[in-house]
Amino acid sequence: MGETGRLIGQVELKFDGNVFYEMFRYRTDDISDMSPDKMREIALHDGKWGTVGSHVVWRFTLDGKEKVSKEVIEAIDEENKTITYKAVEGDLLELYKIFKFIIHVDTKGGNNMVRVTLEYEKLSKDIPDPNSLMDFCLNVVKDVEACYV
Template sequence: MSLAGKISSEIGVHATAAKWFNLFATKLHHVQNLSDRIHGTKLHRGQDWHHSESIKHWTYTIDGKVTTCQESIESVDEANKTIIYKLFDGDIDHQFKLFKFVFQAIDKNSGGAIIKWTVEYERLSEEVDPPYGYIEYLHKCTRDIDGHLLKA
């Protein structure tokens, strides 16, 4: 059994792909105020929340457990409205050798957008379950955030 894998989820949302991408590309620090599942985040290292060398510290709830990690932006593709985040330290390093979130906002012809989340991971051992709880977490946070983006 492979220790590496990918899990993806696509969620239809009402706000436009441009609004979603703008939030995650230029206002990431606001996300903590848009979902109760995120308890807080702070800039751990760096001057700018969106610089690839900056590191943020996150506290959130996964599978009913308060969890922490650090995150940095690996890449931003404006043309495809895609951002790759690398998660590490904290609770992540106890279970995973590699852990990334891939965010993509895709316009729908009928209005609104599709938010595609992919979790790329490599588990430390077969005893570690695949991170299905993270897909559920991202799905629920997406629903919470969509309501706020519609008001903006």
């Protein structure tokens, strides 16, 4: 069994977190327009936007290299504004046996925060933690924010 890990990062939003959550859940493909230097395309492969079991294909540029990840929406917690994606095909699975992206939007207490959690199991202990991917995700959140403020 490979080494498991979890990275957590967050960005405080300067606009309504509910708007971010709704956009991320139901209009995910808009992110590629808001962060075009990072996200080449986000396409629905199977299912319906914002529903568990749907497959989304992400084409992005990470560390100067074109990458692709096909992911299934594994869980949605509407009350806590959390969406979990699990990689089922693509470049991430060349390094990781399991890879999940969890997006949580916290709108409690007057603050609006987006927390990104990456959960993974490496194929071997020599594989680095996905720190650059975390930075990438947080920068995409900031790009989206810039379109709203």
